[in-house]
Amino acid sequence: MQKIKSLAAVFLALFILAAIPTQALAAEAHVDAITAHTHQWYFDHYDTTYIPIDDETHLKTLYPVYKCSVSGCSAFDIRDGYESTPSHTMTSYSYTGSNYHAGNYHYIRYERHCVQCGHSTGYWDHYSCPGNGHCILPQSVFPVLTDK
Ligand SMILES: [Zn+2]
Ligand SMILES: [Zn+2]
Ligand SMILES: [Zn+2]
Known part of the structure; x- marks a missing residue:
């Protein structure tokens, strides 16, 4: 019984996979006709992405x-990307507020x-800080810098 159930799931998945491209093609043909x-x-x-390494x-x-460039058409095409591995552009150190x-x-x-x-x-x-409820709070000494 378990085997029949999983076979049914496979057939359902195949059916869905087969149905999606057909619908997409039909929609495209419709747009082209207009x-x-x-x-x-x-x-x-250029669209640019940055991923830390x-x-x-x-x-x-x-x-x-x-x-x-055809007026009224908003189609766009994103082509293959050019990759490079430049150095980070780091800001200067600033106090984060964590203490x-x-x-x-x-x-x-x-x-x-x-x-x-x-x-x-x-x-x-x-x-140096006395603690015990008498902390010298960093906010009073080091302002939290906000990024520009
Ligand atoms: Zn076009
Ligand atoms: Zn970076
Ligand atoms: Zn303290």
């Missing part, structure tokens, strides 16, 4: 986006990040 033209592609702009670099991909007290010190978190891919690195700094 606009009835050969797209006139021209280069419009490690602490030094990120993967940058430029995708050329072409648009159709805690331990022993005789108060610890505060500094971070910087890449303006392209968002990759961040940071460290904890510390200063």
